[in-house]
Amino acid sequence: MATRRVRFTFEGDAVTEPIIYLLGREFEIVTNIRMADVEQDFGWVVLELDGSHDEIDRALSWVEEQGVRVDPVAGDVVEG
């Protein structure tokens, strides 16, 4: 089992999609929201994902395919 802390950023139509609900239903992972701020056409959610390493990878690839940006919880770590 693995745990991953990530930040989802939603823009446009993705804001209205039940992405996190589907994530828990379509994949063998547990989602746990810790912080969020959602506006009409933009929002972000910080959450923890529990599951197998491969299943989390699969789930996050699917989330990105839905037009949601996925980042590590600490933001960009590649610095100049």
Add this chain to the structure above:
Amino acid sequence: MTYATSLTCRECSREFPLDPLHVCDFCFGPLEVAYDHDGIQSKISRERIESGPRSIWRYKDLLPVDDEFIVDLNVGWTPLLRADRLAEQLGMRELYIKNDTCNPSWSFKDRVVAVASSRARQMGFQTLACASTGNLANSVSAHAARAGMDAIVFIPHDLEAGKVLGSAVYNPTIVAVNGSYDDVNRLCSELADNRQWAFVNINVRPYYAEGSRTLAYEVAEQLGWRAPRQVVAPMASGSLFTKIHKGFQEFQRYGLIEDTPIRMIGAQAEGCSPITTAWRGGTTNIRPVKPATIAKSLAIGNPADGYYALKTMKRTDGGATGVSDAEVVEGIQLLAECEGVFAETAGGVTIAGLRQAIATEQIDPDEPTVAFITGGGLKTADAVVEHVTQPIPVEGTLQSFEDAFAEAPQAAAVGG
């Protein structure tokens, strides 16, 4: 002895031990080092600081490291130049340049890495790590060499050879990741959780960020123990910007300088300006961007401390600027031609941002202002190479020189 007492969540204020942690287990907010302020207050004085070494370690009472673990490359105590010629060009009365190109690996990153590497040593790490396209990797590699630690540096696979050299000379392990920046971000974030490595800006980020405060300490001391009225500083993650302000506030808190207001102005390149865009839009929600600018050292599309940078601007009646790549080059040239300081592209962003802040009345040209120049120009020579003066070719005879010199446009600028 350090006066650091714990790590505290910036969102929910929960406390954690001084371990290699960077986010709160409860709310995932960022952690920050907390100090015994009474202990510091009882010991610190202008005289004590002035009798210290000419480096950031003169402020060791304010840093989260015990003496015996300090990794000392003589970082900091860089020049604060009064910039009268540049001020005249910009229509300002009192302008200073904090010249951090003079650090051991030629950028301000030495400040943060000096603290991170020292704290990493104190916590028992043998390996320093980072993901970087330039300055940070250079500094991590140099500090690891100085400390006798191992270094592992992650870079994007397509990074130019010239940029790799600045790290490679110190003989770290360099891993070239075949993928996008996002892939490098993800890989390193996972590795930081799984390996016994001190990723300076991930799992030891709270200590790393503390090093930036020394920029403010030095400026206040070099100004004769006072704060400037206005500050212009570049923004990438936003950490440097917020910590400069925090540094001035701490000196005010300890009575080392007067409690005067300081207006904080952040500078970004338009090609990667998520913080400036949020400021202009009047929101604290930062929308991540894909960077597209020559100012690579500021190219952080999803800035970890952007929200806090916005709060600092608001609290200080400050502001934000966004400048084009052409303005960045002009800024580099203007600084070099007026003051003899060759800055990397981030410095061009700062100078161009200063000019924009004056034009948009975000700062008062009559008030004392400090602009922070955070890295040396040879790191980004490609940005200006086509824009600088070209040699006048001559034979080795007086006649050849006189003929060529008479026709050269540069000759008009040469006296005698």
